[in-house]
Amino acid sequence: MKNLNKYIDHTLLKPQAQQKDIEALCKEAKNHDFFAVCVNPHWVKLASSLLEGSDVAVCTVVGFPLGATLSTVKAFETRMCVDNGATEIDMVINIGAAKNGDWDLVQDDIATVVEAASGRLVKVILETCLLSPEEIKKASQAAMKAKAQYVKTSTGFSHEGATLEAVKIMKETVGDHLSVKASGGIRNYEDAIKMIEAGADRLGTSSGIAIVSSQ
Amino acid sequence: MKNLNKYIDHTLLKPQAQQKDIEALCKEAKNHDFFAVCVNPHWVKLASSLLEGSDVAVCTVVGFPLGATLSTVKAFETRMCVDNGATEIDMVINIGAAKNGDWDLVQDDIATVVEAASGRLVKVILETCLLSPEEIKKASQAAMKAKAQYVKTSTGFSHEGATLEAVKIMKETVGDHLSVKASGGIRNYEDAIKMIEAGADRLGTSSGIAIVSSQ
Numbered sequence: 001m002k003n004l005n006k007y008i009d010h011t012l013l014k015p016q017a018q019q020k021d022i023e024a025l026c027k028e029a030k031n032h033d034f035f036a037v038c039v040n041p042h043w044v045k046l047a048s049s050l051l052e053g054s055d056v057a058v059c060t061v062v063g064f065p066l067g068a069t070l071s072t073v074k075a076f077e078t079r080m081c082v083d084n085g086a087t088e089i090d091m092v093i094n095i096g097a098a099k100n101g102d103w104d105l106v107q108d109d110i111a112t113v114v115e116a117a118s119g120r121l122v123k124v125i126l127e128t129c130l131l132s133p134e135e136i137k138k139a140s141q142a143a144m145k146a147k148a149q150y151v152k153t154s155t156g157f158s159h160e161g162a163t164l165e166a167v168k169i170m171k172e173t174v175g176d177h178l179s180v181k182a183s184g185g186i187r188n189y190e191d192a193i194k195m196i197e198a199g200a201d202r203l204g205t206s207s208g209i210a211i212v213s214s215q
Numbered sequence: 216m217k218n219l220n221k222y223i224d225h226t227l228l229k230p231q232a233q234q235k236d237i238e239a240l241c242k243e244a245k246n247h248d249f250f251a252v253c254v255n256p257h258w259v260k261l262a263s264s265l266l267e268g269s270d271v272a273v274c275t276v277v278g279f280p281l282g283a284t285l286s287t288v289k290a291f292e293t294r295m296c297v298d299n300g301a302t303e304i305d306m307v308i309n310i311g312a313a314k315n316g317d318w319d320l321v322q323d324d325i326a327t328v329v330e331a332a333s334g335r336l337v338k339v340i341l342e343t344c345l346l347s348p349e350e351i352k353k354a355s356q357a358a359m360k361a362k363a364q365y366v367k368t369s370t371g372f373s374h375e376g377a378t379l380e381a382v383k384i385m386k387e388t389v390g391d392h393l394s395v396k397a398s399g400g401i402r403n404y405e406d407a408i409k410m411i412e413a414g415a416d417r418l419g420t421s422s423g424i425a426i427v428s429s430q
Contacts, residue, residue: 015281015310015373016345040283042309066230066279068255070299073292080285094257095230130231157372158230 004215007196008208009059009088009181011038013156019046026050034208036088040064041081048085059088059123062113065155067092067127071112078116089113090123090152090181090204095130098139106139110146123150123181123202126170129160133169140173152204154184161185164198171199189214219430222411223423224274224396226253228371234261241265249423251303255279256296263300274303274338277328280370282307282342286327293331304328305338305367305396305419310345313354321354325361338365338396338417341385344375348384355388367419369399376400379413386414404429 010029012021022043029037029051036057039047048058060081063074071094078089091113097105114122124143128136140151151170153162161184170180182195183204192203192211205211225244227236237258244252244266251272254262263273275296278289286309293304306328312320329337339358343351355366366385368377376399385395397410398419407418407426420426 013281013283015283015307015342016314017283017311018315019311020315040281040311041285041288042283042311064281066228066255068228068230068232068257069292070256070295073256073288073295076291077284077288080288084285092230096232096234096255096257099231100233100235127230 001193001196001215004192005033005212006035007192007201007203008034008211009036009038009202009204010034010208011183011204011206013038013040013061013064015040017043022046023050026056028209029056030054032209032212035202038090038204041077044081044084044086057087058085059090060086062089062091064090064092065157067095067125071109074109075112075116078113082117082120086120088121088123089117090125092125092127092155093139093142095127098131098135103138103142107142107146110143110148114147121150122148123152124148125152125155127155127158128153128163128166129158133165136166136169137173140170144174144177148178150179150181150202152181152183156184156204162195164194167195167198167200186211216408216411216430219407220248220427221250222407222416222418223249223426224251224253224417224419225249225423226398226419226421228253228255228276228279230255232258237261238265241271243424244271245269247424247427250417253305253419256292259296259301260299272302273300274305275301277304277306279305279307280372282310282340286324289324290327290331293328297331297333297335301335303336303338304332305340307340307342307370308354310342313346313350318353318357322357322361325358325363329362336365337363338367339363340367340370342370342373343368343378343381344373348380351381351384352388355385359389359392363393365394365396365417367396367398371399371419377410379409382410382413382415401426
């Protein structure tokens with residue numbers, strides 16, 4: 001598939017990742033011309049400096065992976081990451097509020113991060129394995145109303161990653177208004193193509209090199 | 216065992232927890248006179264109001280569960296949680312820095328949270344399953360130097376919880392200077408007693424009722 005590399009957010013979010021691992025990640029992202037790297041907030045400054053002058057974006061995660069912190073904390077974390085060079089913010093929704101049907105709270109939480117991101121791209125992680133199909137739809141609508149740019153399936157830290165079913169529901173709901181990122185458990189070329197065919201515009205994966213190499 | 220209930224931090228950190236679950240947790244903690252409840256930051260205000268007038272403490276988690284965010288974000292989250300009524304802060308260390316041997320960074324990160332906690336009790340989560348015995352010792356020393364009150368084994372979100380070996384190393388290292396909290400995978404009375412015999416002063420568990428009921 002043409003430009004498959006540009007679908008890839010080359011991702012390393014393991015808490016035990018060290019500087020040498022982040023350095024390797026950024027080098028690989030440049031070599032394969034991936035869309036972005038995705039790293040924890042502690043590593044944004046390093047990744048940003050290593051990727052300066054390249055066209056690889058610096059994506060980080062906020063309220064990650066539980067989404068159960070305060071909106072003010074998510075906003076503060078977003079501002080710090082933007083200050084350190086993050087160009088994309090992948091935030092986790094308040095999953096408990098979604099399960100409770102508090103959609104106003106879910107939307108306001110997202111909107112707070114969108115505002116703090118000051119125009120940087122915001123991807124809204126739904127953690128679809130914890131939501132019903134109806135909740136996936138409502139959460140996607142909340143992301144649209146809050147003026148985020150993307151909905152994203154998964155953190156990769158819960159019991160299941162992206163499913164075709166979840167990606168399809170998200171794509172049907174957001175149409176052309178938002179983009180869709182599939183993440184979690186995407187390990188090979190076949191997985192990647194299926195997700196793209198289901199509507200994914202971006203793939204979060206730590207297997208990007210294997211995916212583009214087996215075309 | 217006498218006062219076993221007072222070893223228990225009655226814990227609910229699942230991201231999908233809803234208001235009714237937190238209400239039940241607080242009610243149970245009062246009924247069984249547990250030491251504390253342990254909830255995500257979003258729920259601190261509710262738990263604090265529900266437990267007002269009781270002697271059950273309100274514990275929350277910071278930089279949780281990856282520990283890979285910025286120290287300034289951990290400090291901000293701590294201050295917000297204290298403002299909302301948290302009396303105990305369980306923070307996750309910068310695990311990547313520990314793996315890299317950057318012990319000054321690990322210590323400074325903890326000290327920033329201790330300062331932000333303004334005298335509230337700080338427990339330092341090492342995530343022992345990701346550390347070697349030597350790293351567990353060094354991380355415990357960093358927590359001592361940073362003037363935290365506790366070292367704690369685990370988040371409960373990695374591949375393994377508390378082990379007797381980890382608790383023993385922590386207890387040997389901190390002696391009587393700090394206390395030790397064992398957490399993750401403590402499901403029954405036998406587990407609890409073994410951890411206490413190994414040196415644990417507090418137990419983080421979602422099985423507190425089963426533990427005290429089977430004495």
